[in-house]
Amino acid sequence: RWSVDLKSTAWRTSGLLAPVAEALRAGALVGVPTETVYGLAADATNGQACAGIYAAKGRPSFNPLISHVESLAAAERHGVFDARARALAAAFWPGPLTLVLPRQQGSAISDLVTAGLDTLALRVPNAPVMRWLAEASGRPLAAPSANLSGRISPTTADDVAADLGDRIQHLIDAGPCAIGVESTIVSLAGQRPTLLRPGGLSREAIVAVLGEDLMTADSDDAAPLAPGMLTSHYAPGATVRLEARGVLPGEALLGFGPVPPADAGLAVACFNLSESGDLAEAAANLFTGLRRLDRSGAACICVQPIPAHGLGEAINDRLRRAAAPRG
Ligand code: TXA
Numbered sequence: 001r002w003s004v005d006l007k008s009t010a011w012r013t014s015g016l017l018a019p020v021a022e023a024l025r026a027g028a029l030v031g032v033p034t035e036t037v038y039g040l041a042a043d044a045t046n047g048q049a050c051a052g053i054y055a056a057k058g059r060p061s062f063n064p065l066i067s068h069v070e071s072l073a074a075a076e077r078h079g080v081f082d083a084r085a086r087a088l089a090a091a092f093w094p095g096p097l098t099l100v101l102p103r104q105q106g107s108a109i110s111d112l113v114t115a116g117l118d119t120l121a122l123r124v125p126n127a128p129v130m131r132w133l134a135e136a137s138g139r140p141l142a143a144p145s146a147n148l149s150g151r152i153s154p155t156t157a158d159d160v161a162a163d164l165g166d167r168i169q170h171l172i173d174a175g176p177c178a179i180g181v182e183s184t185i186v187s188l189a190g191q192r193p194t195l196l197r198p199g200g201l202s203r204e205a206i207v208a209v210l211g212e213d214l215m216t217a218d219s220d221d222a223a224p225l226a227p228g229m230l231t232s233h234y235a236p237g238a239t240v241r242l243e244a245r246g247v248l249p250g251e252a253l254l255g256f257g258p259v260p261p262a263d264a265g266l267a268v269a270c271f272n273l274s275e276s277g278d279l280a281e282a283a284a285n286l287f288t289g290l291r292r293l294d295r296s297g298a299a300c301i302c303v304q305p306i307p308a309h310g311l312g313e314a315i316n317d318r319l320r321r322a323a324a325p326r327g
């Protein structure tokens with residue numbers, strides 16, 4: 001386990017993480033911080049290493065992975081960028097946006113990463129450690145969220161250790177993730193730009209740059225476009241009840257905003273995502289709150305209503321999947 005203090009550049013100048021970059025080149029699985037959630041990273045050009053990701057997560061093999069690179073130039077070696085893709089990359093990279101693009105001929109990314117599709121998902125993360133690792137290893141890094149498949153995504157290194165501690169070679173701890181929900185995924189591989197997964201970048205911000213509407217992919221378990229699109233996902237052990245205006249006996253309360261339900265005192269445990277009603281703060285606290293309330297032992301977590309705009313779209317998406325009947 002490696003601790004990195006992002007407030008100084010010492011981790012960079014000291015070469016602290018050079019052994020981790022070397023391990024990635026040799027096919028290791030590494031838990032890595034990004035600005036969205038912690039990732040389970042491996043060399044995206046190494047099929048065997050990527051098979052290890054699926055095995056460690058217990059992930060259904062039809063779910064393709066995102067490849068992380070250090071720059072737009074690196075991304076262009078793997079994906080075909082049109083004018084729209086370039087505009088989005090210029091506006092939002094590095095950051096919480098993943099682009100699904102036609103695959104570049106000659107890209108060395110493994111078919112295991114694309115799950116055999118002729119498109120691929122690319123992201124330049126804003127997290128300096130992840131970008132440094134991609135650059136230092138000279139490899140695109142495949143990285144899904146570092147949790148067991150279907151469970152709550154990790155926003156701290158301790159979350160990663162709890163789910164995958166015995167299945168990874170290295171874990172880098174750079175503190176809690178600033179954004180706290182996964183990247184927004186936009187496909188530019190079809191006729192019309194399509195939102196495959198709401199996430200840390202709001203739909204409104206993307207539409208403003210594209211100057212056209214984003215289609216929305218429907219949840220379809222038979223042919224998931226993106227695994228975040230599986231109906232039951234992000235599931236805590238407890239059941240989840242949405243749009244709660246009151247607390248039932250035995251429930252834990254996931255609150256939002258300054259006004260708790262009148263009977264909040266009944267709750268087994270409480271966690272407020274943002275007392276001021278700030279959606280970015282709520283997104284950053286979401287998975288931590290779910291994990292904490294799950295540990296309270298409550299049979300059900302009830303959730304106060306959360307607005308649907310901005311980052312509220314991603315928060316409500318994750319909560320609906322956490323509340324969905326389990327398969
Ligand atoms: O914020 C994030 O995106 C995090 C951090 C670690 O970067 N990663 C993440 O990866 O959430 P993952 O593997 O949990 O989600 C990858 C998503 C899935 O929904 C997958 O189906 C979709 O990307 N995806 C990957 N390649 C695709 C493709 N070619 N076409 C459509 N969807 C694709």
Ligand code: MG
Pocket residue numbers: 144145153
């Ligand atoms: Mg995930």
